[in-house]
Amino acid sequence: xxxxxxxxxxxxxxxxxxxxxxxxxxxxxxxxxxxxxxxxxxxxxxxxxxxxxxxxxxxxxxxxxxxxxxxxxxxxxxxxxxxxxxxxxxxxxxxxxxxxxxxxxxxxxxxxxxxxxxxxxxxxxxxxxxxxxxxxxxxxxxxxxxxxxxxxxxxxxxxxxxxxxxxxxxxxxxxxxxxxxxxxxxxxxxxxxxxxxxxxxxxxxxxxxxxxxxxxxxxxxxxxxxxxxxxxxxxxxxxxxxxxxxxxxxxxxxxxxxxxxxxxxxxxxxxxxxxxxxxxxxxxxxxxxxxxxxxxxxxxxxxxxxxxxxxxxxxxxxxxxxxxxxxxxxxxxxxxxxxxxxxxxxxxxxxxxx
Numbered sequence: 001x002x003x004x005x006x007x008x009x010x011x012x013x014x015x016x017x018x019x020x021x022x023x024x025x026x027x028x029x030x031x032x033x034x035x036x037x038x039x040x041x042x043x044x045x046x047x048x049x050x051x052x053x054x055x056x057x058x059x060x061x062x063x064x065x066x067x068x069x070x071x072x073x074x075x076x077x078x079x080x081x082x083x084x085x086x087x088x089x090x091x092x093x094x095x096x097x098x099x100x101x102x103x104x105x106x107x108x109x110x111x112x113x114x115x116x117x118x119x120x121x122x123x124x125x126x127x128x129x130x131x132x133x134x135x136x137x138x139x140x141x142x143x144x145x146x147x148x149x150x151x152x153x154x155x156x157x158x159x160x161x162x163x164x165x166x167x168x169x170x171x172x173x174x175x176x177x178x179x180x181x182x183x184x185x186x187x188x189x190x191x192x193x194x195x196x197x198x199x200x201x202x203x204x205x206x207x208x209x210x211x212x213x214x215x216x217x218x219x220x221x222x223x224x225x226x227x228x229x230x231x232x233x234x235x236x237x238x239x240x241x242x243x244x245x246x247x248x249x250x251x252x253x254x255x256x257x258x259x260x261x262x263x264x265x266x267x268x269x270x271x272x273x274x275x276x277x278x279x280x281x282x283x284x285x286x287x288x289x290x291x292x293x294x295x296x297x298x299x300x301x302x303x304x305x306x307x308x309x310x311x312x313x314x315x316x317x318x319x320x321x322x323x324x325x326x327x328x329x330x331x332x333x334x335x336x337x338x339x340x341x342x343x344x345x346x347x348x349x350x351x352x353x354x
Contacts, residue, residue: 004022004026004029005029005031005034007022008022008023008031008034009034010335012034012035012038012043012060013043013045014045014335014338015043015044015050015053015056016331016334018331019060020056020059020060020063023060023063024063027063030065031064032064032065032066032069032070035057035060035061035064035070036070036073038057038060039057039060039061039070039073039074039089039093040073040074040077040081040086040089040090041083041086041089042083042085042086042088042089044085047085047088052085052088052089052092052093053089054089054092054093054095054096055096057089057093058093058096061093071097071102071105072104074090074093074094074097074105075094075097075102075104075105075108077090078090078091078094078105078108078109078112079108079111079112087112087116087126088126091109091112091126091129092129094106094108094109094129095109095129095132095133098133099133106133109129109130109133110130110141112126113126113127113130113142113145114145117145117146117149127142127146127162128161128162128165130142131162131165131166131169132165132169135166135169135170135173136166136170136173136175136178138166139162139163139166139175139178139179140178140179140182140189142162143162143179143182143188143189143192143193144186144188144189144192145188146158146192147186147187147188147189147190147191147192147195148188148191150191150192150195151188151191157199158192158195158196158199159195159196159199159200160196160199160200163175163176163179163196176193179192179193180193211230211233211234211238212234212238213234213237213238213241213242216230216234216238216242216261217241217242217245219257220245220254220257220258223253225257226257226260226261227260228260228263228264229264230260230261231260231261231262231263231264231265232264232265234261236268239261239262239265239268240268240269242258242261242262243262243267243268243269243270244269245258246258246262246269246273247269247270247273255277255285256284256285259274259277259285259288259289259292260288262274262288262292263288263291263292264291265295266295266296267292267295267296271292271293271296271298271300271301272300274289274292274293275289275293275300275301275304277289278290278293278304278318290318290320290321291320293318293320293321294318294319294320294321294323294324295320295324296324297324297325298325301321301324301325302325302327304318304321305321305322305325309333312333312336312337312340315333315337316337316340319337322337
């Protein structure tokens with residue numbers, strides 16, 4: 001294998017733009033075998049987080065030397081795939097092909113969806129592909145299929161997600177009104193709508209209350225342990241006031257509480273206040289600090305990367321911070337770190353934030 005083909009394969013595995021550049025700069029070299037492999041087998045390091053990369057692969061497909069042959073393989077593979085992650089990828093790519101006029105791809109999508117549903121292997125991803133593709137007609141097809149399954153299996157979960165997908169993708173439509181009309185003559189669609197209504201009622205009953213600044217501030221002052229999810233249940237104004245309190249705080253014992261509050265949300269104050277906690281030897285301080293900084297793109301945070309630029313172990317340890325503040329000049333370091341990863345948690349972070 002030539003160095004160029006090896007470089008292309010590596011870029012394709014990681015999912016970087018280098019592979020696209022190689023295709024554009026070397027139209028005389030045939031990379032179709034690698035493009036075919038990537039289009040029919042999900043090569044993502046962590047597919048659950050990284051997804052299918054279908055948009056990325058569709059760009060490559062446009063530059064393939066024998067695009068038609070690869071498209072035929074995608075359609076055939078969709079109908080025969082037995083691996084879940086490969087199937088999700090093939091579903092997404094077939095959806096894109098169908099949007100561009102490939103009727104064989106459209107037909108295979110509907111056929112494979114019914115087969116997956118009958119095998120009790122439905123997923124929101126595949127359902128939404130049909131709705132995004134054909135709007136109300138796709139929604140009607142899925143609603144009937146899911147309603148039929150719900151009659152056989154009362155435990156089959158149905159919610160309003162696909163109605164929202166249809167409304168977002170086709171704002172001129174009225175999905176629920178359309179299905180209500182169809183349900184008059186189709187009991188399966190009627191069952192689908194009934195389950196949607198039930199799921200919405202359950203969601204309302206589970207809705208969490210919003211906490212206030214006074215409640216959390218009082219708990220901090222009393223030395224109580226603060227929930228790690230407190231930040232998600234506070235409004236923006238409350239978070240801003242707590243950030244001011246944190247930056248003016250003189251009691252080291254309270255720092256942990258403040259860091260816990262801000263670890264699941266974007267920090268609304270002066271991010272430089274968080275930086276010193278990253279160096280703490282106490283993980284109860286350094287871990288939430290790293291989480292907060294890893295959510296922030298800022299020259300202040302980028303300075304941390306530049307100060308440790310030659311220390312790959314440090315950058316690997318703080319992957320979220322590095323990737324959130326990534327710059328074009330970091331490509332070589334990016335690839336070196338990718339090749340260092342072995343731990344599944346590191347791979348999870350890398351693929352999620354890359």
